[in-house]
Amino acid sequence: MIDIFINxxxxxxxxxxxVAIVRMTNLFAIVMLYGIFSLLSAGLFVVMDAPDxxxxxxxxGAGISTVLMLATLALIRNQQKPYYAEAPQAHRPWLPLIVVAITGAALVYGTWDIPGFGDPNAPxxxxxxxxxxxxALPETGVPNIVTAVLASYRGFDTLGEVTVVFxxxxxxxxxxGGRRPKPAVKLKDKGEQDEA
Amino acid sequence: MKPNLILHVVAKFLIPLIILFALYVQFHGDFGPGGGFQAGVIFSAALILYSLVFGLDAAEQIIPPQWLRILAALGVVIYAGVGVITLLLGGNYLDYSLLGSSQIAGQHLGILLVELGVGITVAAVMLIIFFAFAGRGRT
Incomplete structure (x- = not known):
């Protein structure tokens, strides 16, 4: 009962x-809402017994990528003007709406065949x-089966994942990566030379 | 940067706890939830918090960027090296059972080493990416 309420x-x-992210136009607020979205997802994962x-x-999601987006925002904020205000409203919203409705209906139809959460007979x-x-426990002596599968049974996969991260x-x-001392000045000089 | 007393005090209190939790997740991953990936991102989150509060230059004095590059490669080398050691011991690649006296001991040591490699690489890579992004705005 309490699970359903939390879910x-x-x-x-x-x-x-x-919905707030879609309707918002302030980039800073959107980045903060992305962080909140990730935190809510993390809470959902805890309820679904996936603390890892x-x-x-x-x-x-909530920490590092928010910081990265803020760092990016600090670079582009002053230069980028919102384009959505001046964008012409030439297109009709009906075609995208129909496409979204049909796709959503197909996805909902697809969920009918998905076995229930935690169903022991699921494929x-x-x-x-x-x-x-x-x-897992008798062969590796590791009580956490997730770690045993990740590091031992699927060791090749994890090596590949670490290589991807690297x-x-x-x-x-x-x-x-490299430090670039004042690239803006260099570009400006070059532009003036080109004009001359 | 203008110092903010509340931020400084709270960050100084929180950062050791976050690092302790990261180490717990790293070395207790055999028994509880977690492992190298989770520990790596939590550890890097602690250092990113430090650099947000105390400035990028202070954070780069703790871990210079050259070290981070070495550490990121070192984690992959540890992981792949465990596989090479098992090859030299006469087993298959990444077959940890040969590392110890018994199968259980070998698996335990192998998983610990491999997770350590994962943790080092993930933490270093997250910090490299953060420093690369945050360092762009510096004049």
């Missing part, structure tokens, strides 16, 4: 937040999950 409350706040995912969502539970639950850092460093 409904969190989902209602999620819906309200997403909730940790990650709260730290990355995801009957394939290898039984093996892990029965053998590659992301390399890409960011290559793109915007």
């Amino acid at each position: 409904v409350t969190l989902l209602a706040f999620l819906a309200i937040t997403s 995912v909730a940790f990650t969502e709260a730290a990355v 995801a539970q009957t394939h290898v999950a039984r093996y892990y639950i029965e053998n 590659t992301a850092a390399v890409a960011v460093l290559l793109l915007i």
Whole structure:
């Protein structure tokens, strides 16, 4: 009973937040609402007994990515003017509305065949999950089956994931890593030379 | 930057707790929820909080960017190195059972080392990305 109440409350706040994000025009407020959205999702993951995912969502979604977006906002704020105010209202909203309605109806239709949450007969539970639950503790001695699967049974996957994370850092460093002393002045000088 | 007393006091109180929690999630991941990924992001969140409150330069004095690059690579090397060690011991790649005297001990040591590698890489990468983004606005 209390679970249903918490779920409904969190989902209602999620819906309200997403509508607010769509209707808001202040970028700073939108970034803060993204953080709130992630925090609400983290709460939902806790209710669904997935504290690992909730940790990650709260730290990355609500914390680090909000900070990154604020850092980006601090760079673009003064230069970028809102374009939505002047955007011409030439298009009719009916076609997008019909597309969204049909897609949403198809998705809802698809959920009818999804097994219930925690259903022991769901295909995801009957394939290898039984093996892990029965053998993870005797074979690895690790009580947390998630860690046993992640680090031992699926060690290759996790090595690939760590490599992906490392590659992301390399890409960011290559793109915007180096210190650039006053690029704006250089660009201005170059522009003047081109004009001359 | 104008110092804000409340922020400074609260941050000084919270940052050690966040780092302690990150270490708990890292090394207790075998028994409770969590592991290298979660511990890495929580640890980097603590340092990002520090740099938000005390400034980017102060944070870069704690962990210089060159160290971060080495650490990010070191985590991957630890992970892949465990696999190479098991190869040298005559097993399959990432077959931890050979690392210890028994299968359980080997698996335990292997999982601990691998999670440590994951944690180091994730924490370093998050900080690299944060410093890269935040450092752009600096004149």
